[in-house]
Amino acid sequence: MKRDSIALHYGYDKTKGEGTMAVPIYQTTAYDFGSSEKAANLFALKELGPIYTRLNNPTTDVFEQRFAKYEGGVAAIATSSGMAAIFNSIVNVAKAGDNIVISDKLYGGTVTLCTHTLKRFGIEAKVFESDEASNLEELIDDKTKCILFESLSNPQISIPNIEKIVQIAKKRRVLTICDNTVASAALFNPINFGVDIVVHSTSKYTTGQGTALGGIIVERENLVELLKDNPRYKHFDEPDESYHGLVYNEVGLPPFTLRVRLALIRDIGCAPSPFNSWLLLQGLETLSIRMEKHSKNTLKVAKFLEAHPEVTNVSYPGLKNSTYHKKAEQYFRDGLCSGLLSFEVKSFEKAKKVIDSTKIFSVVVNIGDSKSIITHPASTTHQQLSEDELRNAGISPSLIRLSIGLEDSDDLIEDLSWALKQ
Ligand SMILES: *Cc1c(COP(=O)(O)O)cnc(C)c1O
DSSP, X not given: OOHHHHHHHTTOOGGGTTOOSSOOOOOOSBOOOSSHHHHHHHHTTSSOOOOBTTTOOHHHHHHHHHHHHHHTOSEEEEESSHHHHHHHHHHTTOOTTOEEEEESSOOHHHHHIIIIIHHHTTOEEEEEOTTTOTTHHHHOOTTEEEEEXXXXXXXXXXXXXXXXXXXXXXXXXXXXXXXXXXXXXXXXXXXXXXXXXXXXXXXXXXXXXXXXXXXXXXXXXXXXXXXXXXXXXXXXXXXXXXXXXXXXXXXXXXXXXXXXXXXXIHHHOOOOXXXXXXXXXXXXXXXXXXXXXXXXXXXXXXXXXHTOTTEEEEEOTTSTTSTTHHHHHHHSGGGOOOSEEEEXXXXXXXXXXXXXXXXXXXXXXXXXXXXXXXXXXXXXXXXTSOHHHHHHTTOOTTEEEEEOOSSOHHHHXXXXXXXXXX
């Protein structure tokens, strides 16, 4: 099956139920095993099947299988949010005393998770320069457990040198985790470029209409080759006392997502609701056509802004003069660059004026909705930072970020044109 067909059909067998075209919502917490023997087999992994919705659920299962296949992986585990997917991926390999190496351009929540919350867990985060990965290798030591980066970063809208990151990671046998939320699984598949683990906030483009919070972790084929006999990941080769001595590398199932499910989600929770999994399945079915329209609309808006006298700078990898244009053409399907763009006007006051004057754009801190969104990082998400800190984060006081939706691009351009005149 090709990708667009996978998004509609994979992982669901209509003939096994009532023949319903839509995947049923199994809104249940638990399952009747029928016999003590069947229950024991399920817990011992001798048979695979639902046990309790914190661990697995038939609706979520279809979403996981379909998303994994669509993203080019072999297994996936869905979580209650994108942050839960990122947290579980990191702590699946790193413990107190270890370190992780993270990109200098990451989503704000990921930055605070890595630099503040994980620090209290005893995990240190070292920051590498991501555009060229120039200092990545020197930061890796024996205690380094993963390299974390975003394929298209939010909010800087930059693209890292993924080939170089992967090449260094393979040489040093360190796990790579790529947050592919902004690029989306429709436009880019990091696993095809050698990445080990892909995470998403499915709350953004996957759900598509701003209706369901969710996250997912996708594992590449044959990850055992990295995890086995690797001193960094001994816990995958050793018996897990908490699961009657299970050795993850020897079960014969994809070990990374298996451990997240059996050890982490079991103990930490953050499982998705079956209803959200169903909403995310609806979103996935139309993801690729939506991403095409998001990208085409955004390029039109970016070109309009680039030519506007009140605009001093536009960041969008789809523009020919963008620093990231070459990488976008190399990595992203048909050179489509998703729906996020930022631009600067002449002053902080002007930025606020533009935001308050738009009519179609909503002032919201979200991205990936089918409705267009406008945000002013300096007065909202990054309000607490000093001017110096703002500059280091790549955010000027007059920066405006847009998440372009699925409206008619003429209406979006007319709205921005009017707002820029105010
Ligand atoms: C939104 C976002 C997250 C966090 O996801 P939630 O679903 O909101 O928890 C992580 N990474 C990126 C790139 C995001 O845009």
